[in-house]
Amino acid sequence: MKYYIYLSLLVGSILVVNQHTIAQASDSQTEQFQNRIVDSIFSETLNESRDFWVRLPDNYKPGNDEKYAVIYLMDGFSLESTLEAVYSNYWGHYLPHMILVGISNRSNRTRDLTTSQVKMRRGSAMDSETGGAETFTKFMEEELIPYIDSKYPTMAYRTLIGHSYAGLFTINMLVNHKHLFQNYIAIDPSLDWDDQKLLKEAKEKLSKESYEGKSLYVSLAAEQLHMWNEEITMENIMDDSSEFTLFARSIIEFSNYAKSQKQNGLNFSWKVYHEDLHGTVPLPSIRDGLIFLFEWYQFKSPQKYNNPETPLEELVSLLKKQEQIYTEQFGVPTAPMIDEMLNGYGYMNMQMGQPEKAFMFFEMNIKYNPTSANAYDSMAEYYESQNDKENALKYLNKAYEISGDDYYKERIEALNKK
Missing domain, CATH: 1.25.40.10 (Tetratricopeptide repeat domain)
Structure with missing residues (x-):
């Protein structure tokens, strides 16, 4: 098939136009992923059904021997278009072909993603169940991941992405279940949860255990560090001791500590997004996070x-x-x-x-x-x-x-x- 090639020397990318498949190319522009499956399994662990979607790479062909790394996205139906936008623009030079899996957390989200039980949060009574992260981890390890591996051509190279409570869940997965994933992106994680309980546990483990072969990217949305005090900035926030800054201070404390623990082998990076709010930070975080996690994949010379x-x-x-x-x-x-x-x-x-x-x-x-x-x-x-x-x-x-x-x-x- 005839291709016309245009090169960008700065990034080494190639734009390929295939005249035989030009109609297919037009279709794929409107729907970037042709191989999208919505599925669900009944979880004995959760005693309920759980929805998820799977997007297979554009080059996937049934019966092909090729195996793919997998990205698991928490809040998958909410952040689906975000991950799709990043992945569809960066695969090739920056990212390999991968299988994407988006897990629904539309029901029982607080229960499934928080790491300990609390009755009160930020001065108010909790109106939902809490502390089910270990149970949800069991569902992923014993039911969801084996199901995906049995049905699709996966390799045991997995990336986990989570935002907010799901970011808390993501860091808990690294700290307490690091055998399940190689890569982690924790977006504005709720490390203030339960008086920083996981943060304290993470600092203990990061100082003593090996995280060789693991990579973590953490982000912080800093447009609104304090709910109402505009004088709070990144330069003085750690001097504040109020409940209003505990969320951001927890992320900063964790990130500074993780960065300092060179001996544990963790490949770690974090970034403050000064122009983003909690709700807008997933897009740049997923982009920068995936590029960081797969830095080794990018072409040499x-x-x-x-x-x-x-x-x-x-x-x-x-x-x-x-x-x-x-x-x-x-x-x-x-x-x-x-x-x-x-x-x-x-x-x-x-x-x-x-x-x-x-x-x-x-x-x-x-x-x-x-x-x-x-x-x-x-x-x-x-x-x-x-x-x-x-x-x-x-x-x-x-x-x-x-x-x-x-x-x-x-x-x-x-x-x-x-």
Whole structure:
């Protein structure tokens, strides 16, 4: 399939326009994720049904051997469009293809996400159950995650995202159940809960336990640090001892402490969002958090791939190093680039008159995506460019065999007439 490639040397990204699938591309612009499933399971642990949605990557194909990392999003139906906006804009260079799972917390939210029982909060009686985080964790560990793993092509590389009470839940998951997830994003977490009970427990564990291989990103919305006192700023908030600043002070105290505990191996970062409120901070937090958590995924020396002067041998070496990084992080053999990028660089090098490099990228795409009709079609175009009709037909026939798409049949017929 013919691609036209435009490169940005600053980020090494590739825009690919496929004329055969232009109608599909238009559809995907209005609905970024074509593979969205809404599901539910009855939980014996919770004694109730729990709804969730699953979004499969754009390159997902039933029967394909490829496995995917998974993002679990608390308050999934409320924050679905937020995660979708970030992920759809950053996969490729910044993020791998992943399976997204959004868990409903529309009912019994306070019960399920808070880490201890309280009767009073901020001077008022609680009007809902509290302290069920451990029970909800059991539901996730023993029911939801096994269900997702049994039904979808997942790898055991998971990221958990939570906001507010769900941010409290996320930090509790790291502190007390760190075997379940590799990555955590805690957005404006309610660490003031129950007189900072989890904060105190977290400080104790962060000082003594190992968190090697774990990453945590924490955010704080600082537009309104105090409910009514505009004189409270980030510079003087820790001098205030009122209930009105306890929420923000708890996040700051936790973050400063976590940053100081270098010996535990936790990959930690946090950020204050001065222009955001509690309700607006999820969007920038998810963006910055995912980029931080997957910093290792971003290409090393992207300019080398774009530079026509880079020798083939150096490109091969760079790809091997990238593959090694991905494989070490994910724990399973992983291609050094997603299929769209391998394909795109193949066409780019064809256009630049570098057939050996083009062949290398197309060949690697077939190696890692042996059930992709598009990968074989791209190799067929390579052979057409080299006036090798026999091999072009060989790869077109393979593309047609895999997909049954009449497009490839028409391409075969047209090539046979030449």
